[in-house]
Amino acid sequence: MSSPRDRGKSLMEVSGSEPPVTPSRYESQKRRDWNTFGQYLKNQRPPVPMSHCNCNHVLDFLRYLDQFGKTKVHVPGCMFYGQPEPPAPCTCPLRQAWGSLDALIGRLRAAYEENGGSPETNPFASGAIRVYLREVRECQAKARGIPYKKKKKKKPTTEMLGGRDDSSSSSSSSFISFS
Numbered sequence: 328m329s330s331p332r333d334r335g336k337s338l339m340e341v342s343g344s345e346p347p348v349t350p351s352r353y354e355s356q357k358r359r360d361w362n363t364f365g366q367y368l369k370n371q372r373p374p375v376p377m378s379h380c381n382c383n384h385v386l387d388f389l390r391y392l393d394q395f396g397k398t399k400v401h402v403p404g405c406m407f408y409g410q411p412e413p414p415a416p417c418t419c420p421l422r423q424a425w426g427s428l429d430a431l432i433g434r435l436r437a438a439y440e441e442n443g444g445s446p447e448t449n450p451f452a453s454g455a456i457r458v459y460l461r462e463v464r465e466c467q468a469k470a471r472g473i474p475y476k477k478k479k480k481k482k483p484t485t486e487m488l489g490g491r492d493d494s495s496s497s498s499s500s501s502f503i504s505f506s
Contacts, residue, residue: 353434360431361438364388377444382453385435389428389459396423401470409472425464432456 350358367388368375375384400422407413436451446452 357434357438360434361442364435367391377442380450382450382455385432385450385453385456386459389423389431392428392431393420393422396421396427398422398424398467400467408470411472419470422467425460425467428463429460432460 365377368377368380368384371384398421399417399419401408401410401413401417401419405417405419407415407417407419432451436449439449439451440446450456
């Protein structure tokens with residue numbers, strides 16, 4: 328007979344042979360990033376325990392990752408500096424894209440707290456990290472000649488719907504064409 332605490336549980340839950348849950352792509356990436364950062368700290372001379380990690384270690388890690396980047400970032404002296412689609416190859420370095428770094432920091436910030444770190448001491452949430460990411464974003468935008476503008480969500484208005492409040496209308500004249 329089963330115990331009262333097992334009542335309502337399936338046979339698989341009671342027996343402990345639950346099928347393994349496959350983590351989401353985000354969770355898998357977060358774990359990989361966390362392990363990579365931990366390995367980076369262990370490889371420092373002397374090794375840095377996670378409890379002693381600060382924003383300077385995080386900044387050094389981000390700079391270290393640049394060598395593995397795949398995004399061409401033109402330097403100010405390059406003849407293609409400021410051109411979104413350069414016509415020929417150049418010798419400018421490949422760097423980590425700003426969006427990749429921003430997503431990485433978001434995952435590491437979450438992983439830090441999930442692994443017992445306090446939000447108040449989270450080195451990934453430091454102001455210095457935000458400043459660094461902003462500088463990378465601005466530098467890469469200038470190098471490509473494309474200013475970065477934060478996208479604002481637009482609420483649909485009656486003007487956007489062709490001036491009609493009637494949502495049941497199916498007239499094609501109420502749609503805006505961008506062709």
